[in-house]
Structures are given as C-alpha cells and as structure tokens.
Amino acid sequence: MNAMSPGPVTLQDVANEAGVSLATASRAFNGSTRKVRQDLQERVLIAAAKLNYAANGPAQAMARGRTNVVGLIVHDIADPYFAAIAAGVMRAAEEAHLLVTLGSTMRRPERELDYLQVLRGQRSRAVILAGSRVDDPELLARLREECEAFERAGGRVVVISQQKLPLDTLVVENRSGAKALAQQLASLGYQRFAVLAGPARLLTARDRVQGIREGLAAVGLPAPVVLHGAFTRDGGHDAMSHLLESRAEVDCVVAVNDVMAVGAMAACRDAGLHLPRDVALAGFDDIATLRDVHPKLTTVRLPLERMGEIALELVTTASAGGAHRTRRIRGEVLIRESTPRHSAR
Amino acid sequence: MNAMSPGPVTLQDVANEAGVSLATASRAFNGSTRKVRQDLQERVLIAAAKLNYAANGPAQAMARGRTNVVGLIVHDIADPYFAAIAAGVMRAAEEAHLLVTLGSTMRRPERELDYLQVLRGQRSRAVILAGSRVDDPELLARLREECEAFERAGGRVVVISQQKLPLDTLVVENRSGAKALAQQLASLGYQRFAVLAGPARLLTARDRVQGIREGLAAVGLPAPVVLHGAFTRDGGHDAMSHLLESRAEVDCVVAVNDVMAVGAMAACRDAGLHLPRDVALAGFDDIATLRDVHPKLTTVRLPLERMGEIALELVTTASAGGAHRTRRIRGEVLIRESTPRHSAR
DNA sequence: CCCGGGACGGGAAGCGCCTTCCCAATGCTA
DNA sequence: TAGCATTGGGAAGGCGCTTCCCGTCCCGGG
Numbered sequence: 001m002n003a004m005s006p007g008p009v010t011l012q013d014v015a016n017e018a019g020v021s022l023a024t025a026s027r028a029f030n031g032s033t034r035k036v037r038q039d040l041q042e043r044v045l046i047a048a049a050k051l052n053y054a055a056n057g058p059a060q061a062m063a064r065g066r067t068n069v070v071g072l073i074v075h076d077i078a079d080p081y082f083a084a085i086a087a088g089v090m091r092a093a094e095e096a097h098l099l100v101t102l103g104s105t106m107r108r109p110e111r112e113l114d115y116l117q118v119l120r121g122q123r124s125r126a127v128i129l130a131g132s133r134v135d136d137p138e139l140l141a142r143l144r145e146e147c148e149a150f151e152r153a154g155g156r157v158v159v160i161s162q163q164k165l166p167l168d169t170l171v172v173e174n175r176s177g178a179k180a181l182a183q184q185l186a187s188l189g190y191q192r193f194a195v196l197a198g199p200a201r202l203l204t205a206r207d208r209v210q211g212i213r214e215g216l217a218a219v220g221l222p223a224p225v226v227l228h229g230a231f232t233r234d235g236g237h238d239a240m241s242h243l244l245e246s247r248a249e250v251d252c253v254v255a256v257n258d259v260m261a262v263g264a265m266a267a268c269r270d271a272g273l274h275l276p277r278d279v280a281l282a283g284f285d286d287i288a289t290l291r292d293v294h295p296k297l298t299t300v301r302l303p304l305e306r307m308g309e310i311a312l313e314l315v316t317t318a319s320a321g322g323a324h325r326t327r328r329i330r331g332e333v334l335i336r337e338s339t340p341r342h343s344a345r
Numbered sequence: 346m347n348a349m350s351p352g353p354v355t356l357q358d359v360a361n362e363a364g365v366s367l368a369t370a371s372r373a374f375n376g377s378t379r380k381v382r383q384d385l386q387e388r389v390l391i392a393a394a395k396l397n398y399a400a401n402g403p404a405q406a407m408a409r410g411r412t413n414v415v416g417l418i419v420h421d422i423a424d425p426y427f428a429a430i431a432a433g434v435m436r437a438a439e440e441a442h443l444l445v446t447l448g449s450t451m452r453r454p455e456r457e458l459d460y461l462q463v464l465r466g467q468r469s470r471a472v473i474l475a476g477s478r479v480d481d482p483e484l485l486a487r488l489r490e491e492c493e494a495f496e497r498a499g500g501r502v503v504v505i506s507q508q509k510l511p512l513d514t515l516v517v518e519n520r521s522g523a524k525a526l527a528q529q530l531a532s533l534g535y536q537r538f539a540v541l542a543g544p545a546r547l548l549t550a551r552d553r554v555q556g557i558r559e560g561l562a563a564v565g566l567p568a569p570v571v572l573h574g575a576f577t578r579d580g581g582h583d584a585m586s587h588l589l590e591s592r593a594e595v596d597c598v599v600a601v602n603d604v605m606a607v608g609a610m611a612a613c614r615d616a617g618l619h620l621p622r623d624v625a626l627a628g629f630d631d632i633a634t635l636r637d638v639h640p641k642l643t644t645v646r647l648p649l650e651r652m653g654e655i656a657l658e659l660v661t662t663a664s665a666g667g668a669h670r671t672r673r674i675r676g677e678v679l680i681r682e683s684t685p686r687h688s689a690r
Numbered sequence: 691c692c693c694g695g696g697a698c699g700g701g702a703a704g705c706g707c708c709t710t711c712c713c714a715a716t717g718c719t720a
Numbered sequence: 721t722a723g724c725a726t727t728g729g730g731a732a733g734g735c736g737c738t739t740c741c742c743g744t745c746c747c748g749g750g
Contacts (some may be wrong), residue, residue: 008465008498021700021713026738034739050496054466058406059736062705067403069446078432078650080425080634086421090449099463101414102447104435118444120353121399149397153353234639259634266637289604289634290579292611305423307727320508355706366729371708380727404706407735 017047019272029055063125066154070315071102071119071127073112079232079259080287080303085130088308092153096316098125109134116146119155126156126315130308132204135166140164150189155219158314159309162203168314168325170307174204174280174284175211177300181254181282182215184333185298190252192278193224196239196264198231198256205231208256208284225250229260236260240267251280251342258283258290258299265293280339284331295337302331354396363392373661374400376550406468411499415660416472418448418457422507424577424604425632426649430475430505433653441472441661452576454479459490464500471501471660475653478509485509503659505652513651513659513670519549519629520556522676526627527560529641529678534687535597535625538569541584543576543601550576553601553629561577566634570595574605581605585612596598596625596687603628603635603644610638625684629676640682647676 005052015025020040027036028044035307036044047053063065069227072089074082086102093100101119105111107116119127127150133140160170182193195212213223225248229235236255243250244267255261269274275281276295283290286301309339310327319325360370365385372381373389381389394397401518406412417434419427438445446464450456457474464472470496478485486509490508492502505515527538540557543550558568574580581600588595589612600606606628613620620626621640629637631646655672664670 012736022737023700023702023739024698027699030738035698040699052462052490054462054494054498056407056736057463057467058403058412059705060738061403062401062407062707062735063737063739065705067388076432077422077435078425078428078633080423080428083423083428083431086447087421087449090422090447091451094449094451099467100447102417102431102435102445104432104439106436106439117397117399122402122444127456145397149399155401175530221586233634262634262637265639271539271637287634288423289578292607292638294610294614294639356708357706368709368730369728372728375708380726385728401706404735405708407706407737408708447712555727 006182008056009053009054011055014048014053017051018043020044035337039132065123066125067099067123068097069099069101069119069122069124070312071101071103071115071124073105073115073127073129075105077102077104080289081257081259081285082130082302084288084304085308085311088305088310089128089312090308091305092227092309092312095099096312098316105131109136109139113142113146116143117129117148120146120150120153123153124155126158128311128315129157129161130161130311132161132202133159135201135203135206156315156319158311160311162207163326164203166324167242168319170314170327170329171312172204172302172307173328173330174207175214177252177254177302177333178208178211178256178284179215179218180211180331181284181298181300181333182212183219183317184335185252185254185280185282185339186216186219186221188335188339190339191221192248192250192252193221194243194248195224195226196236196243196253196255196260197226197228198235198260200228202231205256212254224254231257231260233263233266236263237267238263240264241271243275243323244268244271252282252339253279254282256284258285258287258297261297261299262290262293267296276338276340280342282339286334297335298334298339300331300333302329353401354398356398356400357394359389359393359398362396363388365389369650370479372560373528404579410468411470412444412466412468413442413659414444414446414467414469414574415450415661416446416469418450418460418474418476420450420452420473420476422447424448424530425634426602426604426630428647429474429633430653430656433650433655434473434657435653436650437657441657443657443661445613448507449477454481454484458487458491461495465491465495465498468498469500471503473656473660474502474504474506475656477506477547478504480546480548480551497589501660501664503656505653505656508671509548511669513664515656515659515672515674517549517647517652518675520559522647522678523553523556523599523601523629524560524563525556525558525676526629526643526645526678528564529595530599530625530627530684531561531566533565533680533684535684536566537597538566538596539588539593539598540569540571541581541588541598541600542571542573543580543605545573547576550601557599569599576602576605578604578608581608582612583608584621585609586616587618589613589618597627597684598624599627599629601629603630603632603642606642606644607638610642621683621685625687627684631679642680643681643684645676645678647674
C-alpha cells in the first residue's frame with residue numbers, strides 16, 4: 001500500500017503511521033503487563049491493517065527467545081493414520097494460534113533425530129513425535145539425548161505411541177486393544193489365526209501382535225501364525241500372499257493395521273478367495289477412508305484426530321512440576337462384516 | 346554437553362571450543378566468498394558436533410532476511426488427495442534442505458489469506474497453495490493482493506490447480522481428463538450418466554463436471570444428471586442417495602473424486618444395489634489407499650506425489666525473468682472393474 | 691496548594707547471527 | 721627483497737522486535 005520504505009512493512013512503519021512510538025505499537029499488539037490507551041491501540045491496529053502489516057516472525061522469535069511453531073514428526077504423511085493425526089493437530093494448532101512444521105521421516109527412524117535438531121535450532125516451542133518407537137536401544141539413547149537437548153533449549157516434547165522416554169506421552173493401548181479384538185474374534189468361533197505383522201522392530205506392530213497372542217492364549221486357543229511385512233498396503237499384500245502360498249490352515253487373519261488389511265484383502269482376491277466366506281480378516285486403526293471397503297472391515301478404532309488434538313493440548317498446557325504426563329488412548333473393537341460369526345469346520 | 350554458558354549453545358561457544366574466531370566459525374558453516382582453511386573448518390565442525398550445536402534459525406533468518414521454510418496450504422490434510430501431495434512436497438523439501446510449515450484450511454477458502462499473511466510474516470521462502478481455487482471474484486482479488494504482498498516480501502508462490510493468478514502454476518487438466526473419461530465410458534456402452542459433483546463454487550469440481558459434459562456431448566450423448574454434494578465421502582454418499590431416491594434412469598455414475606465415489610459406493614450398497622451390475626461407477630484422482638476397493642474403481646490417475654515434488658521444484662528454481670511458469674498435469678484414464686463393458690438395455 | 695503515586699508514552703538496550711570492513715600475518719612470486 | 725594474494729581475526733553494523741527503565745502527566749488526598 002504505502003511505498004514509503006522499501007521492503008516489507010515493519011512495526012516502525014506502523015508506529016509512524018499511527019503517530020505513536022515503536023514501544024507503544026508493540027504493546028498494542030501484545031498487551032501483556034502494560035496497558036495502552038484505547039484510542040492509541042485502535043489507531044495502531046488501523047494503521048497495521050492499512051499497511052497490511054505482518055509481524056516479522058523471526059524477529060519476534062529472536063526477541064522473545066521462542067517461536068509459535070510446533071513440529072510434528074510423522075513416519076509418512078501419506079499414510080492415513082498420520083494424516084488423521086495431523087488433521088487433529090492442525091485443528092488444535094489453529095485454535096492455539098500455533099504454526100505447525102511438518103517432518104516426514106519416510107519411515108527412517110534416524111531421521112527423527114535430524115528433525116529434532118533442526119526444530120531445536122528453530123526454537124520451536126514444542127515437537128510432537130507421532131510415530132511408533134522402534135526396538136533399537138542405541139537409537140533410543142540418542143533420541144533421549146536429543147529430546148533432552150530440545151527441552152534444555154526451552155521446548156517440550158510429546159510422544160504418541162509407547163512410553164519409552166521420560167516425556168509427556170499419549171500411550172496407545174495397542175496391546176490391550178489387540179487382545180480384546182482377538183478375544184472377540186475367538187468368541188465368534190474362529191480358532192486358527194494368522195497375524196500379518198509389521199516390521200519386527202516397530203513397537204506398535206509388535207505390541208499388537210503380542211496383544212493378539214495374549215488374547216488367544218487367554219481363551220485357550222493355539223498361538224497364531226505370524227508373518228512379517230512392511231507396515232503398508234504392499235506389506236499386507238505380500239504377507240498375505242505368503243500365507244496363502246504356505247497353505248496354512250487358517251480361518252481368521254488379523255493384520256496389524258487397516259492399510260495392511262486392505263492389501264491382504266487384495267491378495268485374497270488375487271488368489272480367487274471370497275471374503276469373508278473363505279477367510280475372515282480384521283485390521284486395526286479404523287482408518288476413515290477405508291470404512292467403506294467391502295466387506296466392511298472389523299478393526300479396532302483409534303481416535304486418531306482426537307489424539308492429534310490431545311497431543312497439541314499437552315504442548316500448550318504446562319505440566320505441573322515438570323512431571324511427565326500420560327494419556328492412555330484405548331481402542332474400541334468394531335466387529336463388522338469381514339468377520340461374521342463362524343461355525344467351526 | 347558443555348555446561349559452560351547457560352542456555353543453548355551459540356556460534357560463539359562453538360568458535361571458542363574450536364579455538365577460532367566467531368567470523369571463522371560462521372564462514373566454516375556457510376562458506377561465502379571467503380575461504381576457510383581445511384583444518385580450521387574441520388575443527389569447527391567437530392566442535393559443533395561435540396557441543397551438539399544447532400544454529401539459531403530465527404537469528405539466521407533475521408540476519409539473512411529469509412528463512413528456509415516453505416508453507417504448504419491445503420484444504421484438509423486428512424484428505425488423501427492432499428496427504429499425497431504433501432508427501433511429495435516433503436520428499437523434495439528434504440532434498441532441498443527446506444522445512445515445511447503446514448496450513449490446513451479445513452475447507453474454508455478465506456483461511457488461505459490468513460495463512461498467507463502469517464507465512465509472509467515468518468519470512469517463508471515460498472508458499473504452495475495446493476487446493477482448488479473457488480469461484481468468488483472478491484476472494485480472488487484479496488488473494489491476489491496477499492500473493493503480491495508475499496512476493497514483494499521476497500517470497501514466491503506456487504499454485505496447484507487452476508491458473509487464476511499470475512503465479513507459477515501446476516495446471517491440473519481436470520477438464521480434459523474428465524472429458525476423456527466420459528468418452529471412454531461412452532465407448533463402453535454407457536448412455537445415461539449422472540455426475541456426483543462437488544460444491545458448485547469449487548473450480549476443480551466444476552471443471553471435472555464440465556469435462557464430463559463435453560465428453561458426452563462430443564459423442565452425441567445427452568447431458569448428465571448433476572447432483573451437488575460436499576467434496577468428501579459423505580458428500581458422495583448423500584448425492585448418491587438423492588440420485589437413487591430420484592429414481593432417475595442412469596447406467597453410469599461419475600463422482601468428481603475417488604473419495605466421493607467410495608461414499609457413493611456405500612450408498613449403493615445401503616440401497617441393496619450390486620456394483621457394477623446395477624450401476625457403474627467412476628471416480629477421479631486414483632487415491633492410493635482406495636486402489637483396492639471392490640469392485641476396483643475406474644478413475645483418472647493424477648500423479649499426486651509427483652505434483653508435490655514439482656511444486657517444490659518450482660519453488661527452489663528461479664523463474665527466468667520473473668515470468669510465470671506453467672506445468673500442465675494431465676490425468677490418465679484407468680478403466681477398471683467398476684465400469685465393465687455395457688450392453689445397452 | 692503541594693506531594694505521592696499510578697498510568698502510560700517513549701528512548702534505548704539487547705536478542706544471536708551474518709556480513710563486511712579493516713588490519714595483521716603468512717607464504718608465494720617476480 | 722619488494723609486492724601481492726590469501727586467509728584469520730577483531731569489531732561494528734544491522735535485521736525487527738520486546739522490554740526495561742525513565743520521564744511526564746494526571747489524579748486524589750492531606
């Protein structure tokens with residue numbers, strides 16, 4: 001608008017336009033302890049609007065020592081699990097007037113360290129580690145160090161998945177959810193289970209397998225056949241194909257997430273099997289986009305968007321006395337068409 | 346590591362540790378015109394690693410006048426269309442050592458303006474507007490102004506969708522893609538079409554409807570029945586339900602995106618219809634997560650991840666002489682099981 | 691009528707880094 | 721040996737903002 005000074009409009013420009021001092025203009029925006037007379041405040045805001053002023057974020061960050069940015073680190077933003085969590089984070093961030101910087105590790109756990117370091121440099125207010133931890137003590141140790149450095153720099157860290165670090169954590173109850181699922185499936189009459197497990201070192205996948213094992217054991221059923229595969233559609237497809245090739249006697253297949261389950265479904269169709277007649281199938285997560293697949297998939301619903309919101313809420317609220325807060329997220333078993341009542345053969 | 350100075354490690358700390366001056370330490374990281382002797386450079390880098398130094402982003406941004414951040418503004422990050430684009434952006438951003446700040450407008454177009462303003466204040470290097478433009482001249486004018494302000498502040502803007510602004514643009518060829526789809530469907534023997542359209546003001550949806558109209562007209566078929574609904578699963582479900590209630594004579598339904606198509610599929614099942622026997626159905630986008638729905642969905646494939654990558658590449662490469670670059674993204678028609686060859690009744 | 695104190699505007703310091711100017715030291719070439 | 725190129729270091733300037741501190745003004749009570 002005003003071509004007075006070159007480059008972007010600064011607070012000084014706004015102050016000049018409003019006929020007040022720089023200090024007053026600043027206070028008009030961030031009130032805080034000091035009060036500014038009503039009319040001056042209004043003049044400043046009008047001047048800002050007129051000049052289309054946008055406060056310089058880096059300069060504010062510099063002066064305040066911190067930004068309004070929180071980092072969100074996921075394994076793969078194209079995975080609907082993480083996209084849903086991200087949606088929740090975004091919604092809550094908008095309310096809190098926070099900006100979200102996204103990190104997508106492409107499923108390489110070491111990348112979390114890099115993002116953490118960069119975000120520390122950026123003086124991010126906080127970071128949310130949204131993905132599963134992995135079974136790798138050395139990596140965990142390095143991660144702990146980075147998280148500590150991050151907190152020493154004044155940031156806070158929230159983890160969604162397993163409580164492996166002394167941090168605020170949303171503990172996803174994968175094991176008990178999977179156990180409940182297995183038990184309900186057993187009560188439907190299924191007896192010979194297979195599990196399409198994810199990568200062995202991924203704790204979320206492992207916990208779910210463990211839960212299924214426990215559930216079956218609890219009702220006196222034999223241990224399931226376990227096949228590992230990537231935590232993706234293709235991983236599910238491959239694992240299911242192997243299972244079919246092995247000709248194992250199985251009446252119910254549980255994939256450790258919905259995306260794998262859909263891959264498995266495709267593998268079954270490729271093999272000419274009819275679902276759920278020839279084999280029952282269940283997943284985990286209750287991914288919204290997959291609620292309409294046919295047959296409707298039995299799964300364990302996780303409140304993914306809500307989890308994102310909760311994570312951001314933990315970020316914005318102070319923890320009492322520096323204690324690490326824990327929020328348990330439990331899944332809800334949803335029995336649907338893909339696992340009808342089964343009469344033992 | 347070193348508890349020398351309080352708070353985070355600064356460049357001065359690194360310089361001290363390495364036994365060099367501040368200037369040399371700075372030069373070691375961002376080699377400028379001046380060269381730094383090999384051994385000194387190494388000492389600096391080693392010292393930095395030892396102290397776990399992370400350059401203060403805001404301070405750098407302040408000194409340099411710009412950040413390494415690009416904004417990505419989408420309509421809804423939970424929508425797999427945008428999640429896929431985001432994945433492409435993230436991949437390319439990692440290579441370019443850029444950070445991505447995510448904006449999710451929750452499908453409120455005005456929110457783009459807010460994000461743009463904030464990102465301008467943040468001195469973002471660039472912003473990618475990933476979603477469809479809307480038919481709203483006043484909003485478009487305000488958007489143009491904000492984009493100009495953004496560019497005046499030294500940033501650059503890339504748009505993915507329609508070329509409605511004088512900016513670098515990935516023009517998604519929705520119309521010709523939809524036209525080709527309609528023609529291929531016609532050649533399969535379908536004659537009475539319905540279109541499940543998105544919101545009337547959303548140009549992406551509108552262009553696709555228009556393309557279908559043109560395709561049908563080109564082969565001498567009557568205009569389709571058009572039903573509007575939200576650009577979501579529920580929108581598709583509702584529109585399909587209305588269509589079924591209307592008892593219109595239709596043999597092929599085209600939803601303007603895959604997510605709506607899946608909703609429509611569910612509505613058909615709810616109504617006891619069998620797909621594709623009772624009605625054929627097609628979508629648009631070829632969302633990865635939905636490639637395994639049954640029957641496999643006929644659609645128009647868009648290279649979504651690649652689009653994200655291209656957008657980021659436009660951001661990182663200078664445009665010759667300030668001209669606005671255009672990249673045409675064309676869709677590929679994929680005829681699958683949901684639209685088998687049809688014998689006219 | 692005077693003084694104390696609250697309210698509030700404004701000047702200026704300082705946040706951490708990059709850049710650059712200038713000088714000094716070194717090593718090389720002519 | 722003189723002259724020059726190369727490179728390290730000290731120091732200053734500046735980025736835009738927040739905030740401390742000082743000074744002014746105004747009000748009410750004594």
